[in-house]
Amino acid sequence: MEIVKKYITNRGKLIFSTVFLSLFVILPILALVFSVVKIDTSNFQYLWDNLLFEYSLDTIYLITITSIFSLLFGILPAWYMSTNEFKFKNIYDIFLYLPLAIPAYIMAFTYSDVLSYTGPIQSFSRKYFPDFADLINQDYLQIEVLGIIMALSLYPYIYTACRLSFSLIGANYINLSRSLGMSRLKTFFKIVIPLSRVAIFSGLFLIIMEVLNEYGAVKYFGVNTFTSGIFRSWYSMQDVETASLLAVLLFFIVVFFFSIERYLNSRYKFNYTPNTKKFKNEPPSFKNRFIIHLVCLIPIILGFLIPVLFIINNVIYEFSRIDFIKVFNLTTNTIIISLIATLIILVIAVYFQFLKRILKNRTITFFNEVISLTYALPGAVIGLSLILLFTSYPFENELLIGSFGILVYAYVIRYMAVGISPLKSSFDKHPSSYDDTAFNLGMGPTKLFRSIHLPINKSAIAIAFLITFVDIIKELPITLILRPFNFDTLAVQTYEYAIEEMIPKSSIYSLAIVMLGTILLIFLKKIVNKEIDVPKSK
Numbered sequence: 213m214e215i216v217k218k219y220i221t222n223r224g225k226l227i228f229s230t231v232f233l234s235l236f237v238i239l240p241i242l243a244l245v246f247s248v249v250k251i252d253t254s255n256f257q258y259l260w261d262n263l264l265f266e267y268s269l270d271t272i273y274l275i276t277i278t279s280i281f282s283l284l285f286g287i288l289p290a291w292y293m294s295t296n297e298f299k300f301k302n303i304y305d306i307f308l309y310l311p312l313a314i315p316a317y318i319m320a321f322t323y324s325d326v327l328s329y330t331g332p333i334q335s336f337s338r339k340y341f342p343d344f345a346d347l348i349n350q351d352y353l354q355i356e357v358l359g360i361i362m363a364l365s366l367y368p369y370i371y372t373a374c375r376l377s378f379s380l381i382g383a384n385y386i387n388l389s390r391s392l393g394m395s396r397l398k399t400f401f402k403i404v405i406p407l408s409r410v411a412i413f414s415g416l417f418l419i420i421m422e423v424l425n426e427y428g429a430v431k432y433f434g435v436n437t438f439t440s441g442i443f444r445s446w447y448s449m450q451d452v453e454t455a456s457l458l459a460v461l462l463f464f465i466v467v468f469f470f471s472i473e474r475y476l477n478s479r480y481k482f483n484y485t486p487n488t489k490k491f492k493n494e495p496p497s498f499k500n501r502f503i504i505h506l507v508c509l510i511p512i513i514l515g516f517l518i519p520v521l522f523i524i525n526n527v528i529y530e531f532s533r534i535d536f537i538k539v540f541n542l543t544t545n546t547i548i549i550s551l552i553a554t555l556i557i558l559v560i561a562v563y564f565q566f567l568k569r570i571l572k573n574r575t576i577t578f579f580n581e582v583i584s585l586t587y588a589l590p591g592a593v594i595g596l597s598l599i600l601l602f603t604s605y606p607f608e609n610e611l612l613i614g615s616f617g618i619l620v621y622a623y624v625i626r627y628m629a630v631g632i633s634p635l636k637s638s639f640d641k642h643p644s645s646y647d648d649t650a651f652n653l654g655m656g657p658t659k660l661f662r663s664i665h666l667p668i669n670k671s672a673i674a675i676a677f678l679i680t681f682v683d684i685i686k687e688l689p690i691t692l693i694l695r696p697f698n699f700d701t702l703a704v705q706t707y708e709y710a711i712e713e714m715i716p717k718s719s720i721y722s723l724a725i726v727m728l729g730t731i732l733l734i735f736l737k738k739i740v741n742k743e744i745d746v747p748k749s750k
Contacts (some may be wrong), residue, residue, distance in 0.1 A: 234579035244597035277359025286370030294378035311515035312368040313729025315686040317428025327352040363514035370415035377411035419471040425590040527718035552683040553623035561631040587629035595693030638672030
């Protein structure tokens with residue numbers, strides 16, 4: 213601490229700068245909360261009597277279904293991939309990540325077309341199996357189907373977390389349980405799952421937040437969640453006050469889930485590094501190989517191959533009518549605004565983590581946790597809070613509403629925590645002796661960052677960039693609310709065509725999003741593989 217005080221003479225200014233940046237990020241949320249203080253209570257009574265129960269029930273039900281299927285699609289493949297060697301393993305490992313490149317709303321639009329009355333499944337059953345057609349020809353625009361579809365899009369959050377956690381579990385735990393007579397199944401549930409509960413809860417938390425944020429899919433399926441309720445109150449009913457109440461209520465629900473996730477992470481901590489070599493099963497038998505391939509192929513086929521092939525088929529069908537200049541312009545818009553927002557997020561996130569490390573100040577640590585909450589806020593809440601902020605005294609400036617800068621500001625608020633998360637893990641894992649030695653050698657903060665922390669955190673910075681960029685190109689609610697006049701992105705164009713039942717016409721824009729996401733996720737996977745020492749394919 214004496215070394216820090218000696219070399220960092222402008223300590224107070226640095227702390228003030230982090231507080232200022234934090235307030236810059238959370239200011240719209242504060243404006244939203246304070247905006248409902250003077251709202252007419254009759255609005256709340258109307259909300260309580262007519263809307264709240266339905267919104268709560270549908271939201272909880274959708275979260276439950278999506279969470280259950282995400283756990284099924286994510287945990288078992290992660291375990292088999294981490295503990296077995298088999299043919300096509302590295303190919304499966306890449307493909308199991310790729311559904312993350314397909315936004316939930318595109319997955320929902322695609323499967324609604326696949327499962328529709330005129331879609332391939334129902335048409336095939338009516339033509340070749342007319343006796344069974346009545347069993348298959350159903351209305352699939354149901355909340356249960358939506359939950360499964362969203363799980364196919366979101367399970368990589370759990371797969372990624374569990375894949376890393378399972379890969380780090382040493383052989384001692386497993387071998388000891390085997391020597392005590394535990395079967396493989398019992399070992400998995402009694403040893404592996406408890407050791408990985410932090411990773412599982414972290415992945416599940418992200419999935420719950422994504423379900424709360426989703427608008428395009430729930431709107432298309434006619435499911436009344438809090439987010440769809442905010443849009444309905446705001447746009448259809450022109451009732452900003454009810455929309456504000458719903459947004460604040462959703463904000464406190466999110467804070468509740470966020471607190472649970474932080475509590476569980478602080479309560480359960482496991483250190484794998486002192487353990488022995490990583491655990492590997494014996495070569496699987498033919499029966500086990502069949503099970504492994506089946507478990508891995510189901511989420512790959514349903515979550516990536518079928519949607520992508522169907523989208524490509526629609527693109528081929530519409531090829532002669534595609535306006536490629538428009539596709540290029542929208543792709544350029546999407547890349548530019550995503551790149552600008554990502555770079556701003558990355559600079560602020562790196563600045564925060566570096567100062568937190570060298571100053572070791574409680575104020576910086578506290579505000580670092582506060583801005584981590586922003587990822588848990590649905591896009592609709594952030595969009596509404598910004599409009600309320602810039603239409604209220606003393607920040608009133610209606611010219612800013614619908615401007616490019618406000619849209620970037622909203623992205624920065626929403627995805628700041630996404631950029632911080634991998635950087636926090638990377639900065640925290642390096643010993644403080646690096647800093648002490650550098651200060652003793654006469655290095656100032658700038659040279660310390662450039663010579664030591666930038667090189668050793670390159671992988672984390674690359675991961676933060678890729679994850680943030682992929683998330684922003686898929687973002688829909690914020691862009692719908694705050695986009696400038698005559699400025700669209702691929703996500704908005706996809707939604708506008710799909711909501712008008714022009715799924716084939718929307719496919720080229722969906723394909724562009726999926727291709728961008730897939731390319732970036734493959735780069736991300738290569739970086740993650742280095743962290744878990746995945747061997748190259750033979």
